[in-house]
Amino acid sequence: MTKTITGALIVAVMIFVCAFVYCTRSAWGVAQHWDGFYPSLMANIIGVSIGAVIGIPVGIAINHHMIALAERRSFQSELSGVKTLMLQLDVELKSHPLKLQRMTGFAQLYNNPQAPTVQTGAAPVGTIDVQGFFLQDSIGRQFLSSSEIARVGEQSVVPRVSSYYWSVENLNKLLQLYMQTAGSQDVAKNIAVMAATVVNTPNEVGYELEEAIKRVDAKRGLG
Helix, strand or coil: CHHHHHHHHHHHHHHHHHHHHHHHCCCCCCHHHHHHHHHHHHHHHHHHHHHHHHHHHHHHHHHHHHHHHHHHHHHHHHHHHHHHHHHHHHHHHHCCHHHHHHHCCHHHHHHCCCCCCCCCCCCCCCCCCCHHHCCCCHHHHHHHHCCHHHHCCCHHHHHHHHHHHHHHHHHHHHHHHHHHCCCCHHHHHHHHHHHHHHCCHHHHHHHHHHHHHHHHHHHCCCC
16 A cells, blocks of 8 residues: 555656646747657656556565565475484484393393393403493484474474483483493493483384474475
C-alpha cells in the first residue's frame, strides 16, 4: 500500500510539472520551441511515471524472491550437513557398547585374579591393558560444537548427546589414570561402575538420532 501511494504521488508531481510548463509556454514567447518540447517532455514523464509505479514494486518483488531462494538453498545445505554429521555420530556411538560392556568387568578381575581377564593384550595377571578401551569422541565433540543443529531445529537431541559424552570424557580420563597408576584397583572399580551406568546409553542415543534424521529428511522434502 505504501509503495502504491508513493508511486501515485510521483505521478501527481510530474503531471503538475507538465501543466505548469504548458500554461507558461505562451507567456515566454517561444511557442514553436515549446510546441516541440512539450510532447517530448510528456513522453519522458509518462515513461518515468510508469517505471516508478510498475518497475520499482516489480524490482522489489524480484529481489525478495532471490533472497528467499538463497535462504532456501542455504537451509537445504545446512540440513544436508547436519544429516551427515548425525550419521557419523551414529557410527561412532555403535563402536562404544562392546567396550563399555567389557569395562563393566574390570572390578571382577581383582575379585578373582585367576579368572579369564578382559585384557586386550599382554599384561601381568591382575592388571588390564586398557589401550584398546578408550572411547572415540571426536564426532561427538564436533556435533556438540555445531551451531547448525539449532538452526535446523534439531537441538532437542543435544542434551542427551552432551550428557553421554560427558561420561565418555570421564571414562577416558579414568582409563588414562589407570595407566598412570600402574593398574590401581580403585580406579579399575570406578571404571567398572561408570561404564555400568552408561552401557545402554549409546543405543538409546542412537535411536534418538535415527528419529532426528527422519525429521531432517522430512524438512529436506525426502520424507
